[in-house]
Amino acid sequence: GNSVTQMEGPVTLSEEAFLTINCTYTATGYPSLFWYVQYPGEGLQLLLKATKADDKGSNKGFEATYRKETTSFHLEKGSVQVSDSAVYFCALSRSGTSYDKVIFGPGTSLSVIP
Amino acid sequence: EAGVTQFPSHSVIEKGQTVTLRCDPISGHDNLYWYRRVMGKEIKFLLHFVKESKQDESGMPNNRFLAERTGGTYSTLKVQPAELEDSGVYFCASSPIDGYTFGSGTRLTVV
Numbered sequence: 001g002n003s004v005t006q007m008e009g010p011v012t013l014s015e016e017a018f019l020t021i022n023c024t025y026t027a028t029g030y031p032s033l034f035w036y037v038q039y040p041g042e043g044l045q046l047l048l049k050a051t052k053a054d055d056k057g058s059n060k061g062f063e064a065t066y067r068k069e070t071t072s073f074h075l076e077k078g079s080v081q082v083s084d085s086a087v088y089f090c091a092l093s094r095s096g097t098s099y100d101k102v103i104f105g106p107g108t109s110l111s112v113i114p
Numbered sequence: 115e116a117g118v119t120q121f122p123s124h125s126v127i128e129k130g131q132t133v134t135l136r137c138d139p140i141s142g143h144d145n146l147y148w149y150r151r152v153m154g155k156e157i158k159f160l161l162h163f164v165k166e167s168k169q170d171e172s173g174m175p176n177n178r179f180l181a182e183r184t185g186g187t188y189s190t191l192k193v194q195p196a197e198l199e200d201s202g203v204y205f206c207a208s209s210p211i212d213g214y215t216f217g218s219g220t221r222l223t224v225v
Binding site: 106 | 117118147149151154157158159162170173205207214216217218219
């Protein structure tokens with residue numbers, strides 16, 4: 001079946017450090033891939049997405065590239081800030097439309113310290 | 115535009131009691147979804163409404179869970195009777211065509 005695996009946390013970084021959160025997926029067909037973020041006390045927010053191979057999603061300095069050959073969608077940011085502290089979820093949607101359910105990874109908690 | 119609203123934000127109940135969670139989607143969104151995150155694990159799909167009809171309820175864990183969507187507007191998720199393993203965060207999301215909007219979630223603690 002379809003599934004998402006991401007690196008276990010928690011991850012603690014100093015401000016301005018480089019961030020990578022690894023994500024790999026298993027899916028039939030050509031899923032859409034997402035990164036969602038949950039800031040403390042808030043709901044899930046879509047951070048970025050990519051709908052086909054080699055697409056790069058980007059937002060707020062975060063980037064992730066859809067790599068079909070390695071079935072990966074790693075999240076990166078060149079210089080993290082304290083305000084980036086949150087839980088990050090890698091996810092996929094099988095058919096690529098919003099009608100279809102989203103399958104999430106377990107989440108990676110990120111803490112950025114000054 | 116108002117977002118997806120969930121009530122209550124927190125609920126603590128005793129094992130065996132009943133709890134009802136509510137979700138108000140964004141007005142005009144036909145698609146409404148329930149998800150939950152249990153014990154810090156992955157967020158799992160529970161069910162999907164299209165208007166008032168259940169499109170997919172394959173993720174509902176057992177018959178102690180009952181979801182309804184009155185008139186295709188707000189939705190409720192009732193847990194009766196609640197068990198310890200039901201503790202977690204329950205998320206609701208709504209969608210028109212392109213993209214989900216999630217609510218802040220209801221944190222349910224069963225003691």
